[in-house]
Amino acid sequence: MDAYRVWIEEGCVACGVCAHYCPDVFCLQGESRVRGEAREDGVTDGNYYRKSIINANLRERAAGDIADVVLDCPMQVVRWERVEQAVEALVDEPVLAA
Numbered sequence: 001m002d003a004y005r006v007w008i009e010e011g012c013v014a015c016g017v018c019a020h021y022c023p024d025v026f027c028l029q030g031e032s033r034v035r036g037e038a039r040e041d042g043v044t045d046g047n048y049y050r051k052s053i054i055n056a057n058l059r060e061r062a063a064g065d066i067a068d069v070v071l072d073c074p075m076q077v078v079r080w081e082r083v084e085q086a087v088e089a090l091v092d093e094p095v096l097a098a
């Protein structure tokens with residue numbers, strides 16, 4: 001599955017829906033947070049600034065629950081997006097004239 005990131009925009013009212021339906025990814029610490037255990041950077045926060053990627057071992061398993069949370073958050077502040085993989089163009093070595 002493609003890499004993706006999840007973050008919380010401003011406006012969370014700490015209702016707990018996200019943490020209830022997807023506890024591997026979300027937890028409440030005053031407001032909703034994206035768990036460090038679920039992220040490549042290991043930091044627990046809203047992931048608003050860092051936009052860290054969800055760990056590879058969770059992506060497939062958590063995707064359905066995250067999609068539900070994005071739809072069901074009453075404040076519509078949970079966001080996720082696929083991460084485009086950077087592909088370096090292969091450039092032929094220049095042929096030097098003898």
Ligand code: SF4
Nearest residue numbers: 012013015016018073
């Ligand atoms: S579902 Fe939305 S409003 Fe409720 S705790 Fe999660 S992010 Fe906050």
